[in-house]
Amino acid sequence: MDVHDPRPPGDSGLVVRDLAVSYGPVLALRGVSLDVPRGSVVAVLGGNGAGKSTLLRAVSGTLRFHRGGITAGEVGFGGTRLSGAATSAVVARGVVQVPEGRRVFARMTVEENLRAGALGAPDRRSAAEARESVLALFPVLAERAGQRAGLLSGGEQQMLAIGRALMAGPRMLLLDEPTLGLAPMMAARIADTVREINARGTTVLLVEQNAAMALSLASHAYVLEVGEVVLSGPAAELAASDEVRRRYLGIEDPVPVVPGAAGSPVAARPALARWSA
Numbered sequence: 001m002d003v004h005d006p007r008p009p010g011d012s013g014l015v016v017r018d019l020a021v022s023y024g025p026v027l028a029l030r031g032v033s034l035d036v037p038r039g040s041v042v043a044v045l046g047g048n049g050a051g052k053s054t055l056l057r058a059v060s061g062t063l064r065f066h067r068g069g070i071t072a073g074e075v076g077f078g079g080t081r082l083s084g085a086a087t088s089a090v091v092a093r094g095v096v097q098v099p100e101g102r103r104v105f106a107r108m109t110v111e112e113n114l115r116a117g118a119l120g121a122p123d124r125r126s127a128a129e130a131r132e133s134v135l136a137l138f139p140v141l142a143e144r145a146g147q148r149a150g151l152l153s154g155g156e157q158q159m160l161a162i163g164r165a166l167m168a169g170p171r172m173l174l175l176d177e178p179t180l181g182l183a184p185m186m187a188a189r190i191a192d193t194v195r196e197i198n199a200r201g202t203t204v205l206l207v208e209q210n211a212a213m214a215l216s217l218a219s220h221a222y223v224l225e226v227g228e229v230v231l232s233g234p235a236a237e238l239a240a241s242d243e244v245r246r247r248y249l250g251i252e253d254p255v256p257v258v259p260g261a262a263g264s265p266v267a268a269r270p271a272l273a274r275w276s277a
């Protein structure tokens with residue numbers, strides 16, 4: 001388990017306070033507060049429709065593209081305000097989102113996709129450095145540089161989507177369900193990559209339905225339900241909590257020992273039921 005490194009407030013990463021977001025009449029988030037200290041990985045768990053993507057959109061300044069808006073509260077990063085800023089201003093501050101559904105430009109080549117990501121880079125030299133580090137992280141993208149992105153496998157497309165975001169040289173990466181729909185082995189590779197990206201110094205806010213994966217990566221986690229934070233704490237504590245185990249990890253609490261057919265005691269073992277890949 002990662003040991004969380006508490007930093008003084010002046011060195012703050014992402015700070016979300018009492019955030020409310022609506023899409024027209026639909027209230028999608030309310031009273032959401034969360035912290036992502038610099039250098040950490042923090043996870044947000046929750047089922048479909050809980051408000052996870054909405055939270056990331058509120059941070060990245062992309063709500064307006066979904067006809068949504070912040071109606072209360074604020075978002076700060078590195079000590080200054082992000083809420084209200086244009087998407088390009090948020091990117092310029094080093095906060096970059098990888099949207100859900102691993103959207104890549106399908107008809108463009110891998111190389112062209114990466115170049116599009118470099119538009120957010122501060123200058124050419126840092127773009128060249130970012131490219132090298134992205135290709136080192138994902139050698140398969142170098143091998144497929146001239147191929148159309150639409151021909152890549154799902155896992156490779158996710159790598160490209162993450163690689164494209166990294167081209168902007170982000171200080172903070174917002175990842176929206178990067179393992180959704182991937183085979184377990186590919187999901188594990190993406191998890192390793194997230195670990196590596198964080199080890200290289202990028203702060204990560206990771207949104208996942210795959211609670212087991214997210215809790216293995218994060219130091220802290222928040223659970224969203226119907227637009228509100230219902231649980232939060234150190235990832236290890238959440239992973240051990242009965243409620244999270246039952247609802248998000250699909251682990252039933254051990255059933256009391258019952259006599260078996262032959263009279264021998266049969267202990268029900270905790271089983272992974274709902275969580276698969």
Ligand SMILES: Nc1ncnc2c1ncn2[C@@H]1O[C@H](COP(=O)(O)OP(=O)(O)O)[C@@H](O)[C@H]1O
Binds near residue numbers: 026048053055067
């Ligand atoms: N563009 C939109 N217009 C209206 N309602 C939306 C829109 N996007 C999301 N919602 C609603 O906001 C709530 C949260 O959605 P979302 O943030 O996508 O959840 P999650 O990412 O956790 O699945 C849901 O009730 C969803 O129906």
Ligand SMILES: [Mg+2]
Binds near residue numbers: 052053054100176
């Ligand atoms: Mg979502």
